Amino acid sequence: MSGVEANFDGIIGPTHNYGGLSFGNIASDRNRGAVSSPKAAVLEGLGKAKALADAGLVQGVLPPQERPALDYLRTLGFAGSDAAVIESAWKASPALVRNVYSASPMWAANAAMISPSADTGDGRLHMTPANLVTTLHRSLEGAATERALKRVFPGDCFAIHEPLPLQTTFADEGAANHVRLCAEHGAPGVEIFVYGREGGELQTGHFPARQTREACEAIARRHGLDPKRCVLLKQSRAAIDAGAFHNDVVCVGALNTLFFHEMAFADTEVARAAITRAAEGLFEPVFVEVPDEEVPIRDAITSYLFNSQLLAMPGQDRLMLNAPVECEETDSTREYCARMTTGNGPIGRVAFVDVRQSMRNGGGPACLRLRVVLTDDERAAVNQDCLMSTALFAKLTNWANRHYRDELHPDDLRDPSLIEDSRSALDALTGLLGLGSDFYPFQRS
Structure with a gap:
């Protein structure tokens, strides 16, 4: 069956700020408290x-979530008007307010894990929203992500599950720890799940391992995947402690090609053998392993070489790497990309893209997108208002210029007017994307 790989990018929300909330994410921590530009970020x-x-x-888009998450603050005992809730919460804990104002749903690679219909037992496309239980600000996202996916992917051909149980044994960080390889997008493939720990495993490293093996196994079961075509790999502790909080910081794949750093997996030879075995009869995997001596792990993480989009471009017989400009500005990654593309390997071109506002919070080009393989019928069933076009781009650009602030200072989060600014923007967005006038909590209250 024919199919295409669509990228659904998270629209960066109007409260984009540098809260430094993600322990283990070096860029997020380094830029904690800096002045952000929501308008520059969304554009x-x-x-x-x-x-x-x-x-x-x-190319499609996914809507931002409502922030601040005032309902969450109310569950913690803060009461009164919206302004009163923010004021009292700020007095009690500015850090808590930063959590409920986080625009982290912009990183759609964490939104869900996706299994195309070519891989599933019932022939439907399955999606499991991530529960993101390992960080407070991201743990607020699961239910709203499920609601968004149901509005963007309506119809019987999509099976959209609820997140896994909100328990650390089933900690799930979404597609940032999932790679699918195949001969062509519409054909059956191999789904690779990468985990950092098992549920009962003692955390002994410098930074926590987020994804659990149990979560990966549960998602594979509920999506009805063939166990012979699933590979579970353990992330290397060295990579996690270097700042690879998700596998997509050190690994990316497309079609039959896996592009990864030497330190990505706990046992690289085991990983290669397991993938090759799972792909038998479907395709021959191609491994592009980057040695640490050519691109040190520190450079790989600060430049986000592997948090790039690896894309099969129309009319081209080699893949393109859509990489952040930081890779062009880092000597080791720039030189490696030049050598790689002048050879005869599967990656033939590198394009550099400026997403600095996201990068400063620890999210590269790949963090901003959720990959969804669609058949022709599934593509027709998608909410067409969420698919990128010249007209939609013009509408969204005008919308962002009208509603987004040029700058957001850390103390601006205590200003009640930011609540209304954000809601005004989101209310207008629901009309542009055909999400309905009851999509956001404030619209239903």
Whole structure:
């Protein structure tokens, strides 16, 4: 069956700020408390998505979530008007307010794990929203992500599950720890799940391992995947402690090609053998392993070489790496990309894209997108208002310029007017994306 790989990018929300909330994410911690630019951030993200749509790829968008998450603050005992809730919460704990104001749903790679219909037992496309229980600010996302996916992917051909139980044994960080390889997008493939720990495993490293093996196994079961075509790999502790809080910081794949750092997996030879075995009869995997002596792990993480989009471009017989400009500015990654593309390997071109506002919070081009393989019928069933076009890009650009702030200072989060600014933007967005006038909590209250 024919299929295309669509990229659905998270629209960066109007409260984009540098809260430094993600322990183990070096960029997030380094830029804690810096002044952000929500307008520049959203325009960078939209520009990246439009460029790929113009190149002939199927490109969609996912809506930001409502922030601040005032309902969460109310469950913690803060009461009164919206302004009173923010004021009292700020007095009690500015850090808590930063959590409920986080625009982290912008990183759609964490939104869910996706299994295309070619892989599943019932022939439907399955999605499991991530529960993201390992960090407070991200643990608020699961239910809203499920609601968004049901509005963007309506119809019987999509099976959208609820998140896994909110328990650390089943900690799930979404597609950032999932890679699918195949001969072509519409054909059956091999699904690779990467975990950092088992549920009862004692955390002994410098940074926590987030994804659990149990979560990976549960998702494979509920998606009805063939166990012979599933590979569970353990992330290397050295990579986690270097700042690879998700596998997509050190690994990315497309079609039959896996592009990864030497230190990505706990046992690289075991990983290669397991993938090759699972792919038997379907395709021959191609491994592009980057040695640490050519790209030190520190450079790989600060430049986000592997948090790039690896794309099959229309009319091209080699893959393209859509990498952050930081890779061009880092000597080791720039030189490696030049050597790689002048050879005869599977990756033939590198394009550099500016998403600095996201990068400063620890999210590269790949963090901003959720990959969804769609058949023709599934593509037709998608909410068409969420698919990128010249008209939608113009509407979203005008919307962002009208509603987003040029700058957001850390203390601005205590200003009640930010609540209304954010809600005004989101209310207008629901009309542009055909999400309905009851999509956000404030619209239903």
